[in-house]
Amino acid sequence: MTEAQIAAVAQVLARWNPLGEAAKSIADLDGYRVEATDIIFGLKMRGNAAKPERFVMDVLNQAFDLNLTPQSCTAAAREIVAILREKVG
Numbered sequence: 001m002t003e004a005q006i007a008a009v010a011q012v013l014a015r016w017n018p019l020g021e022a023a024k025s026i027a028d029l030d031g032y033r034v035e036a037t038d039i040i041f042g043l044k045m046r047g048n049a050a051k052p053e054r055f056v057m058d059v060l061n062q063a064f065d066l067n068l069t070p071q072s073c074t075a076a077a078r079e080i081v082a083i084l085r086e087k088v089g
Helices: 003-016 020-025 030-049 052-064 070-085
Strands: none
Touching: 003 030, 003 070, 030 052, 030 070, 052 070
16 A cells, blocks of 8 residues: 555545535544545455445445445445556556
8 A cells, every 4th residue: 555545545535525514524534544544455455355335335434424335435436446456656
């Protein structure tokens, strides 16, 4: 896991912003960096056994007490998987 990957995944999450307006009221959100790290670590540990949209859903639902579905996480999960597949030079 590199700093570039964390920043890129955090950017995907921030652009999507599953918290919506509630994001403004979370003092330690830090641009979704903690969640990005959790998602990257979990996906790398599980490898091909992980369903990315389900894992993204689980991390965000647990972190923020949301009720996301795998379907609502599909687009972000695809972007995240693409980031993780990129070769870091």
